[in-house]
Each structure stands twice: as C-alpha cells, then as structure tokens.
Amino acid sequence: xxxxxxxRKSKGVLTKKPRERGLQPLGRxxxxxxEGEKVVVKIDAAVHKGMPHARYQGRVGTVAEKRGxxxxxxxxxxxKMRDLIILPxxxxxxxxxxxx
Numbered sequence: 001x002x003x004x005x006x007x008r009k010s011k012g013v014l015t016k017k018p019r020e021r022g023l024q025p026l027g028r029x030x031x032x033x034x035e036g037e038k039v040v041v042k043i044d045a046a047v048h049k050g051m052p053h054a055r056y057q058g059r060v061g062t063v064a065e066k067r068g069x070x071x072x073x074x075x076x077x078x079x080k081m082r083d084l085i086i087l088p089x090x091x092x093x094x095x096x097x098x099x100x
Contacts, residue, residue: 010054014045021046029088033063033071038094041073041086050087060094 007014024044033039041056050070061075061084071091073084 007054013054013057014043016045024089028092031088031093035063035065037063039063039073039091040094041090042092044089047089051090052084052086056084
C-alpha cells in the first residue's frame, strides 16, 4: 500500500534550487502585512510549521487578519472562499507581475 500523506506528489513543487537553500532573508520573516494586502503563497519546504497544502503554492490571496505570529489568508478555491492560516515564512507580497 502506498503513502497518501499530506506531502504526497509535492516533491517537485517543494524542492528548492541549490542557490536558494539555507536560511531565508530576514526581511521576508519580519515583513508586516496589513488587512486587505495581497500575498502570494510561496512555500518554504525547510519550515514545516504553518505550511499550507501544496495545492496553494503560487496562488494569490488576501490577508484577512493576523492571528498570533501567523496570518489568515482568504483565497478562492472552486467557488468557495478558504481561510488559510499561514506563517510569514510561506508568503511574499504580491507585486502584480506575472512570475511573482
């Protein structure tokens, strides 16, 4: 019987390139997001805590609130609105350009 776990089929999506490995820039961790700000889900595979599901990798959502150190990000999926609780390690500001 094969595994059907949370990170199944996500090896390519969550693998870092050799030059991206190591510690993250502090600016990404210390950036404060305000309510209504658009963010891109960019999962850091080295940090397992507060990681959203791999299906949300690269998707754009809106910050609804701050909850402790994490952010609640509202995202449309399949005609429904989802509330994702994501740590700042896994989100970056949305720049409005393709390939963010």
